[in-house]
Amino acid sequence: MTQVPDRLKHYAHWRGDGIADAEAQRLVVGTLERLERPPSGGRHWRNAASALGIVALVTGGLVMVQLRQPPHVTQSQPGGTIPDDTVTLSSYLGLQTFGLRNRVLSAPATAWRIANRVQLDVSNRTDCSSTVIRVIDPLTRADLRGPVELPGCFDRIGQQTLVLQDGTVLLYQYQVLPTGATPLGGVRFDWQAGRVTQTYPGLSVDDDVLLAPDGRNLYVAQSIIIRTTSCGEPPCGVPRRDTLRDTVSILDLSTGRSQVLFAAAERTPWSQPLPACSRCPATDALSS
């Protein structure tokens, strides 16, 4: 059995190595941009406005609920109007089912479970040069088949490991290069043969996927953040405006061809757009 210090070390490396340098460099760019701005209380005002907005929404919502409530209605019994459904929750503990009516929360189950008493054990090397995939019995941790070493890192797509109709599983493959994490897309992994049998370059780890009832197609929901820059190519460019494009596609699992079924209108997400810059901040920094 692995000792706690080893596991802590492994966990710390796994978590730390999941952060690409490009993500951190973006914070530096953000900091430099903030330093260029004249001091103002903009952020605090924005936060205060957000808080006030939420208070107003909640208050308004409560008033609306009260206005719509018919008079002399007695409180319904607990569970009376709650559907007798079970939902699957994903938390850092794993997947847990929750009964809405009986309020019973199941014990967490690993999201790497692919069949009854069959689980993938995916160990990415810290430098992401290769990954060892084992197929184990989750109760005994005994190997059900020999370990397989594949190049790059692997992860799931979606909350739970997706098992395809032929028993293979859909995984996500990526590499870590000096420039940061590089996605390679989805792969169909035949865990019984221990090899990748097909690749789907367009798939991303952040996609929500659903296997079509016929088992031959995959529905893929993607939210793509599009960044426009005002100062040319990275690392010089600073995001001037972010827009989200939501699409739903259908992917033919046998051919790998994808067709967009629905594309939502672009919208500016979350925050106010960053102000446009007239000069490249990296150049500014060098010249100041």
Next chain:
Amino acid sequence: MSDELEGRVPAADREAFEALLRKHARAMLQFADFVLHDRSAAEDAVQEAFMMAWKNRAQLRDPNWFGPWLRRIVLRECLRWRRQPFWRMVALPDRVIAPRRDSADHLDIANAVRRLSPRLRAVIFLHYYEDQTLKQVATELDIS
């Protein structure tokens, strides 16, 4: 190279400061992410720490200690972040950050780490990720 570069900070050289931030940025984000176990909060804390570092750069007496000095600021910002009033916690994020899922192999250890205080998480990260001795960790975090 490193010492030369870090030696330029007290001169308020912005170019050197940027280079230092770029050099240490990933390590600081990794550290904050482990302390907070929340990527979005970690990014906010690190960026605030960078701003604080710029404002207080004159306090850095030995420029060769930029890394540990910055890390203390990051830790302070992480601890401060956990005490944020609710209206800052609900402020809209600047971008969507996909949470990194804990793999099955790490579920129980991740759960155990989450139960620790942020300071202890900081110790674990420096000891097990940065391979610092416990004495070095104590010095860097100014704890005994």
